[in-house]
Amino acid sequence: MRAQSAACARVIAVMVIIGAGIYAPAQSGTDASQHAAARTTLLRQLRTQGISDERVLAALERVPREDFVRPQDRARAYANQALPIAGGQTISQPYIVALMSQLLELRGGERVLEVGTGSGYQAAILSVLAKEVYSIEIDPALAATAGERLQRLGYANVHVRAGDGFYGWPEVAPFDAVIVTAVAPQIPQRLVEQLRPGGRLVMPLSEGRDQVLVRARNQETGLAIERVTEVVFVPMRGAVRTPSPPLFAPRTP
Ligand code: SAH
Numbered sequence: 001m002r003a004q005s006a007a008c009a010r011v012i013a014v015m016v017i018i019g020a021g022i023y024a025p026a027q028s029g030t031d032a033s034q035h036a037a038a039r040t041t042l043l044r045q046l047r048t049q050g051i052s053d054e055r056v057l058a059a060l061e062r063v064p065r066e067d068f069v070r071p072q073d074r075a076r077a078y079a080n081q082a083l084p085i086a087g088g089q090t091i092s093q094p095y096i097v098a099l100m101s102q103l104l105e106l107r108g109g110e111r112v113l114e115v116g117t118g119s120g121y122q123a124a125i126l127s128v129l130a131k132e133v134y135s136i137e138i139d140p141a142l143a144a145t146a147g148e149r150l151q152r153l154g155y156a157n158v159h160v161r162a163g164d165g166f167y168g169w170p171e172v173a174p175f176d177a178v179i180v181t182a183v184a185p186q187i188p189q190r191l192v193e194q195l196r197p198g199g200r201l202v203m204p205l206s207e208g209r210d211q212v213l214v215r216a217r218n219q220e221t222g223l224a225i226e227r228v229t230e231v232v233f234v235p236m237r238g239a240v241r242t243p244s245p246p247l248f249a250p251r252t253p
Pocket of ligand 1: 089090091092115117119120121122137142163164166182236239
């Protein structure tokens with residue numbers, strides 16, 4: 001009798017487990033609480049790494065990074081590491097997203113240009129920190145996915161366009177801040193021309209085999225460039241790689 005009820009209990013337990021597998025919603029309560037715990041750890045880590053802008057920290061707390069990574073990477077969404085996204089590209093490490101955002105010195109009323117939309121995560125962070133975000137992505141498939149994702153998640157002040165960010169977005173310039181999330185051999189002149197006086201531009205530049213993150217300020221006396229730290233980014237593609245690129249963006253369909 002006892003053996004029978006134990007067996008019965010086992011059967012019920014197996015059924016419950018199978019049931020949980022079948023009926024578990026996409027984001028179970030356990031997922032949500034695991035993400036919350038990992039996010040708290042990440043934020044503590046960012047503070048010790050020197051992120052002190054409370055608005056930036058609040059933005060990283062608020063934007064669900066798990067919605068910008070591949071389904072198989074959701075459990076690692078709040079690890080302080082870069083992750084692969086479609087098209088052989090990467091979503092930057094949270095520390096780098098936070099650092100670049102902090103370097104832009106946003107207070108809430110700015111127009112920001114991003115080159116390299118990728119997953120749209122950095123654009124979502126900027127959307128919380130600034131008034132309008134214009135983001136350009138050279139890979140049309142990535143641009144379409146990120147644009148739809150940002151719209152679905154409610155980031156209505158982010159405008160995504162497919163194209164070569166080398167030319168900036170002259171129709172909506174000037175910008176208070178420009179961020180480039182792919183590494184280039186030099187700062188594209190068009191982006192400097194679209195930067196308001198006093199504006200900040202943050203991007204990685206290659207130096208031989210190394211890459212350094214720089215912040216340029218558009219001052220009356222010219223561009224003042226600060227080197228911030230060594231970084232690793234995917235390469236900026238398109239016109240920046242051609243010896244004498246055309247002056248204006250080729251028409252995009
Ligand atoms: N900011 C992104 C990370 C992007 S990785 C995020 O938060 O997920 C760099 C991105 O820059 C890639 O998606 C790549 O396709 C794009 N890119 C490379 N060269 C570009 C160019 N010339 N113009 C626009 N986007 C470019």
